[in-house]
Amino acid sequence: xxxxDYYTELYLxxxxxxxxxxxxSIAECAxxxxxxxxNAKLIIHKLENLSWIQWRxxxxxxxKSQIHFLKELDTFVKERINALVSRQQLDxxxxxxxxxxxxxxxANQCWARVKKEFGYQTNQNKQKEQDILRIPINxxxxxxxxxxxxxxxxxxxxxxxxxxxxxxKVDSDTFVPHLAHYWEHALDxxxxxxxxxxxxxxxxxxxxxxxxxxxxxxxxxxxVNHLPCHWYFDTLLKVRQxxxxxxxxxxxxxTPALLYFSSLxxxxxxxxxxxxxxxxxxxxxxxxxxxxxxxxxxxxxxxxFRERALLDRIELYVAPKLVGxxxxxxxxxxxxxxxxxxxxxxxxxxxxMIYNLNKSGPLQDKWLRLAMNTAIDRNKMLRELGGDxxxxxxxxxPNNSERGLKAVGDAKRIEECLGRSVYQGxxxxxxxxxxxxxxxxxxxxxxxxxxxxxxxxxxxxxxxQFYNDQFVENADIILGGEVLEENVDLGLIHxxxxxxxxxxxMLDPKRLARVDQFMDLFIQAxxxxxxxxxxxxxEMYLNSEQxxxxxxxxxxxxxxxxxxxxxxLNAFGWAEFSKLWIKPSSSxxxxxx
Numbered sequence: 001x002x003x004x005d006y007y008t009e010l011y012l013x014x015x016x017x018x019x020x021x022x023x024x025s026i027a028e029c030a031x032x033x034x035x036x037x038x039n040a041k042l043i044i045h046k047l048e049n050l051s052w053i054q055w056r057x058x059x060x061x062x063x064k065s066q067i068h069f070l071k072e073l074d075t076f077v078k079e080r081i082n083a084l085v086s087r088q089q090l091d092x093x094x095x096x097x098x099x100x101x102x103x104x105x106x107a108n109q110c111w112a113r114v115k116k117e118f119g120y121q122t123n124q125n126k127q128k129e130q131d132i133l134r135i136p137i138n139x140x141x142x143x144x145x146x147x148x149x150x151x152x153x154x155x156x157x158x159x160x161x162x163x164x165x166x167x168x169k170v171d172s173d174t175f176v177p178h179l180a181h182y183w184e185h186a187l188d189x190x191x192x193x194x195x196x197x198x199x200x201x202x203x204x205x206x207x208x209x210x211x212x213x214x215x216x217x218x219x220x221x222x223x224v225n226h227l228p229c230h231w232y233f234d235t236l237l238k239v240r241q242x243x244x245x246x247x248x249x250x251x252x253x254x255t256p257a258l259l260y261f262s263s264l265x266x267x268x269x270x271x272x273x274x275x276x277x278x279x280x281x282x283x284x285x286x287x288x289x290x291x292x293x294x295x296x297x298x299x300x301x302x303x304x305f306r307e308r309a310l311l312d313r314i315e316l317y318v319a320p321k322l323v324g325x326x327x328x329x330x331x332x333x334x335x336x337x338x339x340x341x342x343x344x345x346x347x348x349x350x351x352x353m354i355y356n357l358n359k360s361g362p363l364q365d366k367w368l369r370l371a372m373n374t375a376i377d378r379n380k381m382l383r384e385l386g387g388d389x390x391x392x393x394x395x396x397x398p399n400n401s402e403r404g405l406k407a408v409g410d411a412k413r414i415e416e417c418l419g420r421s422v423y424q425g426x427x428x429x430x431x432x433x434x435x436x437x438x439x440x441x442x443x444x445x446x447x448x449x450x451x452x453x454x455x456x457x458x459x460x461x462x463x464x465q466f467y468n469d470q471f472v473e474n475a476d477i478i479l480g481g482e483v484l485e486e487n488v489d490l491g492l493i494h495x496x497x498x499x500x501x502x503x504x505x506m507l508d509p510k511r512l513a514r515v516d517q518f519m520d521l522f523i524q525a526x527x528x529x530x531x532x533x534x535x536x537x538x539e540m541y542l543n544s545e546q547x548x549x550x551x552x553x554x555x556x557x558x559x560x561x562x563x564x565x566x567x568x569l570n571a572f573g574w575a576e577f578s579k580l581w582i583k584p585s586s587s588x589x590x591x592x593x
Contacts, residue, residue: 001099004080006033006043007052008100011073020072023064052076074106081110090117090134091295094319115322130312133577136322138435140293140464145275146267146282147220147227150500151466152483160298160314160577162267162282165194165213166259168487173528175259179208179268179283189254194262196245200305202270203287210241215271217249228499229265257523260490265498285309285578294318298577309578344557348488350393350401351441351481353430353549356472357508362423363476368454369546371417374410375452378552381444387437388557393550395539396482396495401553414452427455431471432479434460441551442479472505481554489531493523496538507547514541 001009013032014022030040047053054068084093093114102110118134142154149158165180177183180194200208219225221233235253242248249258270281280288285304290297298314355363362368378392393401432442442458449456461471472478480502484491495501496519504512518538525531542548 001033003043003046003050003052004096005099007047007071008073008077008096008102009033010047010053010067011069011071011076012100012102014067015069015073020069022067023058024067025058025064073103077102077106077110078113081113085114085117088123090114090315090317091292094317095294097321098319111321114319118317118322131310132313132315133311134315134317136319137316138318138320138323139462140318141296141316142464142466143277144280146269147229147265147275148467148500149265150228150494150498151463157296157298157316158267159284160286161280161284161288162269163200163284164267165262168263168485168490170486175262180262183259185258189256189258190251192249192255192258193242194247194249196247197305198245200283201303202283203281203301204270204273206270206272208268208270208283209244210247212268212271213247214239214241215274216266216268217247219269219274220266226499228501229261229494229497230499231497232261232266254524256526257493260487260493260523263485263487263490265494286314307578311577314577344555346390346398347554347556348398348484348491349482350396350398350553351389351479351551352393352396353445353477353479353551354502354506355477355547356475356506357511357547358506359476361476362421362426363428365421365423366546367417367421368423371414371421371423371452372449372454373546373549374417375414375449375454376445376549376551377448378550381441381448382552385440385444387440388554389552390555391553393553394543395550396484396492397488397535398553400536400539401550411452418452418454423454425453425455427457428476429474430456430458430477430479431461431475432458433463433466435463438479438481445479467500469505472502475506478502478506489522489528492535493519497523503548511545511547 009032010029014024026037026040026044029044030037033040033043035043044053044055048055052069052071054070056066058065080096081093084090084096097107097110097114118136121132121134123130123132137153141157142151143149144154144158144161146158146162149155163179165178166175166183167178168174169176179196179200181197182195183193185192194213196208196210196213202208202212217233217236217239220227220229221236221239223230235251235255237250237252239247239249267282269275273279273281278291280291283301283305285301285306286298286309287301288296289299294317296316298316300309300312302308355369357364382389382392391398391401395401430442430446432438439458439460442456446456446458456477459475465471482491482495485494496503496515498504503515507515515538518534518541522531522534522538525534
């Protein structure tokens with residue numbers, strides 16, 4: 001805390017009306033400041049020197065001092081916020097607003113002032129115009145380590161910083177060269193070779209070579225690192241540098257899915273730095289110039305080996321109050337002159353509930369799981385809750401859900417299943433990630449099951465604690481959701497194979513072994529038709545054993561200012577940052593035909 005924080009907290013604690021002079025003791029000040037009496041005296045002295053208060057010490061033991069607040073709170077706070085905004089210290093402005101419980105009207109005015117600085121901005125910096133995109137986010141980010149990233153926001157940001165050997169092109173359903181300009185494999189696909197582009201540089205200035213690819217593969221393959229995608233290289237015999245720009249991987253078994261693996265999780269790290277939260281160095285279109293719990297600042301990488309980004313900077317701030325229900329890309333300076341458009345898309349994936357089958361208890365009983373599945377009427381849920389929920393699901397793939405759902409809500413069938421189960425009214429802990437729409441889902445599900453005597457206790461859990469195993473150990477059920485990659489096959493592989501997946505963390509070893517049998521067939525499949533059949537068999541197994549409850553598919557809407565160009569949304573609902581741009585205001589006049 002600084003002097004501004006101390007004055008604000010002291011004012012809020014003592015002033016309730018127009019009167020600004022009060023009796024107060026040093027002990028009271030220490031309690032308000034959360035410090036010792038000695039430090040409270042130093043703070044009071046500092047506020048006096050700043051001419052923000054007048055202080056008259058009480059005479060004699062037990063007599064309180066007198067304080068007179070010289071700065072009216074509204075003026076004081078607005079001046080502070082305006083000063084921070086004018087110096088582009090938005091992280092400090094946000095920290096100030098989030099730290100103090102201001103009167104509602106004052107808080108609304110301050111948040112409105114700060115919000116104007118978000119969206120697409122054009123700033124003059126040392127006589128050079130800079131295009132900046134400022135985005136508020138709901139929470140602190142978890143890891144951006146490409147080998148660990150499992151949450152949509154982190155996955156998207158990681159792709160701005162790091163690059164892969166190959167990329168997937170969704171419109172043609174093919175893999176295309178990226179860091180590797182060419183690759184080849186043995187007929188049985190037990191050996192692969194990748195040929196790297198020359199002149200690709202990391203953000204540190206280090207040239208990318210086969211040594212960096214070898215380092216990245218070995219890092220993931222080493223079980224000591226406990227990376228969730230370690231299984232990629234379960235059958236890897238060796239990885240070696242054949243030439244400065246050629247790397248070879250040899251496997252004990254055919255590995256036809258290696259190009260799928262050569263995606264985000266296999267993004268190449270610099271061998272001399274590796275990955276460290278304070279030193280994230282990749283070859284991507286943006287580099288990190290600042291990273292803290294409240295702010296991530298990305299700058300365009302001028303030496304990027306492909307087409308360089310059109311944005312100069314991207315700034316992401318933790319500011320939940322500025323995050324709307326719809327993701328927005330605004331252009332505040334010209335908003336009055338341009339309409340706002342929206343893009344809607346249907347997410348690939350599904351929300352679902354999964355049981356913790358590593359715990360003993362009534363959920364080990366398939367009859368109870370079947371009763372719960374039958375009791376949740378998805379159609380009714382969607383009618384009553386609406387929002388982004390648009391289609392009941394019985395698969396992670398929306399097109400598969402069109403086959404229709406089995407009958408739900410049959411009271412007689414539900415009671416029959418419960419009667420055959422061992423359930424005796426035990427309270428079951430339903431953990432969910434602390435996001436408003438998910439909290440609404442949890443409350444609705446609790447009420448739906450309570451009608452039949454099934455008792456749920458919804459417990460919120462912060463998304464930035466996704467990788468913390470405590471909630472998995474404590475939960476009986478987790479309410480989650482999966483948004484698949486643009487490459488749906490790759491998304492399914494991650495969902496069922498990565499150790500960070502809720503499915504792998506919640507299912508017991510015996511059932512996981514069965515899941516792995518289906519996924520091995522999926523991964524080894526030589527055609528899309530064979531993969532589709534393997535996944536169909538897997539979902540039939542999940543449904544027959546009642547291992548999870550599919551809930552619904554989601555539809556998202558992204559709004560953006562019509563002046564903003566280059567909008568291309570990925571499967572996670574994020575725009576590709578490197579393609580965004582805006583026409584300068586000086587070019588707004590119409591062309592003459």
